[in-house]
Amino acid sequence: MQHQTPIVIDRLGFSWPDGGTVFDGLSTVFSRGTTGLIGPNGSGKSTLLRLIAGELAPVHGTIHVDSRPAYLAQNIVLDSHRSVAELMGISRARAALHRVLGNSSEDLELDLETIGDDWDLEERSAALLNGYLEADISPQFLGRTVGTLSGGETMAVGLAGLEIRGDAIMLLDEPTNNLDRAARHRLYEMVQRHPGTLVVSTHDKTLLGLVGSLAELRPLNVRALRAEKIEVVRFGDWASREEALGHEGDSAARRLSDARRKLAIEKRQAREAETKIARRSKQGQKAAESMPKILANTLRNKAEVSAARSRGIMKSHEVDAAAELAAARDALPVDLRISIELPGTRVSAGRSIVELPGGSIARGVLHEDSEPIDQEAVLGIMGPERIGLVGGNGVGKSTLLDQINAQAKVPTGFLRQRLDAGEPGSWAGLRDEVSMLENLRLAAPGVAPGVLRDQLAAFHFRAGRVDEPVSQLSGGERFRVALAMILLADPAPQLLLLDEPTNNLDMATVEQLLSALESFGGAMVVASHDEEFLAALATDREWEMRRPAKLPVA
Numbered sequence: 001m002q003h004q005t006p007i008v009i010d011r012l013g014f015s016w017p018d019g020g021t022v023f024d025g026l027s028t029v030f031s032r033g034t035t036g037l038i039g040p041n042g043s044g045k046s047t048l049l050r051l052i053a054g055e056l057a058p059v060h061g062t063i064h065v066d067s068r069p070a071y072l073a074q075n076i077v078l079d080s081h082r083s084v085a086e087l088m089g090i091s092r093a094r095a096a097l098h099r100v101l102g103n104s105s106e107d108l109e110l111d112l113e114t115i116g117d118d119w120d121l122e123e124r125s126a127a128l129l130n131g132y133l134e135a136d137i138s139p140q141f142l143g144r145t146v147g148t149l150s151g152g153e154t155m156a157v158g159l160a161g162l163e164i165r166g167d168a169i170m171l172l173d174e175p176t177n178n179l180d181r182a183a184r185h186r187l188y189e190m191v192q193r194h195p196g197t198l199v200v201s202t203h204d205k206t207l208l209g210l211v212g213s214l215a216e217l218r219p220l221n222v223r224a225l226r227a228e229k230i231e232v233v234r235f236g237d238w239a240s241r242e243e244a245l246g247h248e249g250d251s252a253a254r255r256l257s258d259a260r261r262k263l264a265i266e267k268r269q270a271r272e273a274e275t276k277i278a279r280r281s282k283q284g285q286k287a288a289e290s291m292p293k294i295l296a297n298t299l300r301n302k303a304e305v306s307a308a309r310s311r312g313i314m315k316s317h318e319v320d321a322a323a324e325l326a327a328a329r330d331a332l333p334v335d336l337r338i339s340i341e342l343p344g345t346r347v348s349a350g351r352s353i354v355e356l357p358g359g360s361i362a363r364g365v366l367h368e369d370s371e372p373i374d375q376e377a378v379l380g381i382m383g384p385e386r387i388g389l390v391g392g393n394g395v396g397k398s399t400l401l402d403q404i405n406a407q408a409k410v411p412t413g414f415l416r417q418r419l420d421a422g423e424p425g426s427w428a429g430l431r432d433e434v435s436m437l438e439n440l441r442l443a444a445p446g447v448a449p450g451v452l453r454d455q456l457a458a459f460h461f462r463a464g465r466v467d468e469p470v471s472q473l474s475g476g477e478r479f480r481v482a483l484a485m486i487l488l489a490d491p492a493p494q495l496l497l498l499d500e501p502t503n504n505l506d507m508a509t510v511e512q513l514l515s516a517l518e519s520f521g522g523a524m525v526v527a528s529h530d531e532e533f534l535a536a537l538a539t540d541r542e543w544e545m546r547r548p549a550k551l552p553v554a
Contacts, residue, residue, distance in 0.1 A: 041476025344492030
């Protein structure tokens, strides 16, 4: 007999083997319907979902669930050797189907029972994946491994698996990670029409606005960096939660948002003005060929004076906007800022950072200002440019970042999308088994331990915390350690490559990332589906990667 409440948690206690306590006496319930699970990085959202899913066992207390939950972890990209069918949860039925159709079944009755009515399982799965990935998926795609997919494709596969199985209880941990706009809207639709119990941990405000209720994990002692007791505070919806918390910090946040928007506008107008100047100069050179030399020189001098005046005005506006942004950041609470000096990262405006032949770009077709980049052209990055790299899942953004990394003429810092601890260069080579101080020492071996401790303090890791193993940290804390390793590395990076950097990050950590990047003086290429984040970075250019054609994807 099923309980009226599908998920009941009673006096739950959980600690990690090294003694770090996450929950002590937590009691709550999750009723039928959709619930958004929120809370700052490190509050235990992922751990709670893993406990409900049965991946972890409580130290004390109980967790009751009406049926086995379907659990989508945020780190599913780590299972690089699993097949698409395995990730979707249909590998057993698919294997039975192949045996029956191939007349190789050793237990026909069992295989027929496994298949049930799902004789079109592969076709339905491919059609569902086609909706998430906006590509002509063939049934052969189900045999591909996760390691051959992008992060967004992997998450979309996991979501499609949930949808095709239709489990009564679903647990989703940061499901919008890496997803492009089309896949996110597909997820939103699935969440809205789910008839059972769905609990989703997310920082996505749009998704939070669609769930029926909210449950917030909040430390009982709000001043503690790591509280042993956490309570669940419930709100009817996102709007009521925001109202209940009041409007503290609204003025500072609004000022910061306005300053970012103003700087982005000034940069865009400067780029547009520079384009007009270049176009007029080209037209003037052509016209000068058919006029007297003295007249041509006079017109050219006037044009140069006008262009210099225009550049001066634009630069003045941009400097003023940047100063307003810096002042707005200073008005934020200290824990939302990362203030560091990175003099070694600076590059001059005329320095060539990367030159990549357009014809060598793998997979998709790269566009700038909606125009495809000619294969004969050279894809170049000059000076401290900030470039936003956008495009759908699986079009080749991560592959392009790999190519840029290989061809860079300066030291590079690469924050990759995948979190594989063993993958060289992934998350700056973050090692789980050693402390965050030791991780930073590996990135900057010539720097004294005392200096490294001071630098980690700027990233809000103080005192004994720097000696904690990375394995004990939350996703957001791991991110800050990896960011410190990249920015404080020796030699200092002069090109940053960021692949979906805001995944798993709460709003406070995103703000910390933005403030840290303010001090970076080199070039930057950022692949992201987070339009708000790209706008906040005030990127100088935008590259869009598109599929060359809608071809079948095996």
